[in-house]
Amino acid sequence: MIAHPNGNNSIEVSDFLLNCLVRSPSWQLSFSLPLSFLFLLAMGANSILLITIWMEDSLHEPMYYLLSILSLLDIVLCLTVIPKVLAIFWFDLKSIRFYACFLQMYIMNCFLAMESCTFMVMAYDRYVAICHPLRYPSIITDQFVAKAAIFILARNIVSTVPIPILSSRLHYCGRNIIENCICANMSVSRLSCDDVTINRLYQFAGGWTLLGSDLIFIFLSYSLILRAVLRLKAEGAMAKALSTCGSHFILILFFSTILLVFVLTHVVKKKVSPDVPVLLNVLHHVIPAALNPIVYGVRTQEIKQGIQRLLNRGW
Numbered sequence: 551m552i553a554h555p556n557g558n559n560s561i562e563v564s565d566f567l568l569n570c571l572v573r574s575p576s577w578q579l580s581f582s583l584p585l586s587f588l589f590l591l592a593m594g595a596n597s598i599l600l601i602t603i604w605m606e607d608s609l610h611e612p613m614y615y616l617l618s619i620l621s622l623l624d625i626v627l628c629l630t631v632i633p634k635v636l637a638i639f640w641f642d643l644k645s646i647r648f649y650a651c652f653l654q655m656y657i658m659n660c661f662l663a664m665e666s667c668t669f670m671v672m673a674y675d676r677y678v679a680i681c682h683p684l685r686y687p688s689i690i691t692d693q694f695v696a697k698a699a700i701f702i703l704a705r706n707i708v709s710t711v712p713i714p715i716l717s718s719r720l721h722y723c724g725r726n727i728i729e730n731c732i733c734a735n736m737s738v739s740r741l742s743c744d745d746v747t748i749n750r751l752y753q754f755a756g757g758w759t760l761l762g763s764d765l766i767f768i769f770l771s772y773s774l775i776l777r778a779v780l781r782l783k784a785e786g787a788m789a790k791a792l793s794t795c796g797s798h799f800i801l802i803l804f805f806s807t808i809l810l811v812f813v814l815t816h817v818v819k820k821k822v823s824p825d826v827p828v829l830l831n832v833l834h835h836v837i838p839a840a841l842n843p844i845v846y847g848v849r850t851q852e853i854k855q856g857i858q859r860l861l862n863r864g865w
Contacts (some may be wrong), residue, residue, distance in 0.1 A: 563648055563722040563724065563725075563726045564647070564648055565645050565646060565647050565648055565651075565726065566645070566646050566648065566651050566726045566727070566728050566733070566738070566741075567644045567645055567646075567726055567727045567728065568634070568638055568644045568645075568646060568728050568730060568731055568732070568733070569644060569727050569728060569729055569730075570635070570638060570729075570730055570731030570825075570828050571731070571825050571828065571829075572729065572825075573823060573824060573825050574823065574825045577825065577829075578638075578639045579639065581639070581829065582636060582639040582640060585632065585635065585636065585639075585832070585836065586636060588836045588837060588839075588840045589628055589632045589633075589636070589836055589840075591840045592624060592625075592628050592836055592839035592840040592843075593625065593628060593629075595840065595843035595844060595847075595848075596621040596622075596624050596625050596839065596842070596843050597621075597625070598843070598857065599617065599618075599621050599843040599847045599853070600618055600621050600622070600625075601860070602847075602853060602856045602857050602860055603615075603617065603618050603853075603856070604618075605856075605860060606856040606859065606860070608852065608856065609852060609853065609856055612675070612690045612691060612692060612694060612695045613675055613679075613690070614852075614853070615692070615695045616668065616671060616672050616675060616695060616698070617672075617843075617846055617847060617853075619668055619699060619702070620665065620668050620669075620672070620842055620846065621842070621843060621847075623661050623664050623665045623668060624665070624838070624839035624842055624843075625839070626657065626661055627657075627658070627661050627662065627665070627835050627839060628835065628836055628839050630654055630657045630658060630661070630835075631654070631658065631732055631832065631835040631836070632832075632835065632836055634646070634654075634731075634732070635731045635732065635832055638731060646733065648718075649718070651728075651733040651738065652714040652717060652718045652733065652738075653714070654732065654733045655713065655714045655717065655733045655734070655735055655738065656710060656711070656713065656714040658732065658733075658734075658835070659710040659713050659714075659735070660706050660707060660710040661706075662834075662835075663705075663706040663709065663710055663760045663761065664702050664703070664706045665805070665838070666760065666761050666764040666765075666805070667701070667702045667705060667706060667760075667764055668702055669764065669768060669802050669805065670764040670767050670768055670771075671698045671702070672798070672846075673767065673768045673771035673772060673798075673802070674767075674771055675690055676771065676772075676775060676795055676798065677771040677772075677774055677775055678690055680775050680778055680779065680795070681774055681775065681778045705760075706760070709756060709760060710756070712752055712756075713735055713749075713752065713753060713756070714735075716739075716748060716749050716752060717735055717738055717739050717742075717749060720739060720742035720744045720746065720749075721742060721743055721744050722741055722742055722743070723741075723742070723743040725741045725743075726741065727741075728741065729824065729828075730828050730831065731828055731831070731832050732831060732832065732835075734831060735749065735753050736749070736750065736753065761806070765806055768799075768802055772795060772798075772799045775795050776795075779795070797845050797849060798845065798846065800845075801838070801841055801842065801845045801846075804837075804838065804841070805838045
């Protein structure tokens, strides 16, 4: 037993139990099949994209380095979340060690913020390429990518550290059943017998500051791109630019929308099944990861040619 500061006794929690889809257990098998497909697609597509960029000298350029960063983030996010969720669905392996839970919480928050920041840098890359094409080689250089990578790492590693620290320092009073498939901050914190107001405020303020500022900058970049595209006179130039940037913008919008829907379902949780935000939370870690390499990579002519050359060498 551990004495609680308020005089109550609490039992030290050494592990948690991830109890997901408790109100819809029949969903587990049917949900696990498309989830497995999305996981394999995400891992395979991102791995192929990374290998292609690494092996092809013609792809050793800033734009493709940014794609590599995005693929690495997607792979880490998928590996952090999806294998454990599938282990719960298939083998009922619900237990997760105390500190492993907070490590998962940190990686999820940190890498999602990194992905949002990477989208922002990629939007700026497309803005310079379309709005200032003559200056593009002098602005978007290898040094620019290196500085952008350092910024992505430093900003998000530092800003998301307090989330697991604040949660891990709470007293859990013996309750260890998390009503979620993953160690989401508030799903874990609500098990505590302490006041979690600071946790809620930091999660809310930090999330909207990081993701919100990224989203504003992305919208601004694509608005300027759209304005520049509408002025293009060359035949086919407008259609090509809109096709490329339009698909990018739709994917970023999807990344943000599914997060917004997840937040809204938490706000109105009395009107929806508690399993809905759980499913959305899991899907948010795998659907963008599966779509990113397809939209950003396979639809790019240079990468398609690079993949074809690699396949020809393999055969």
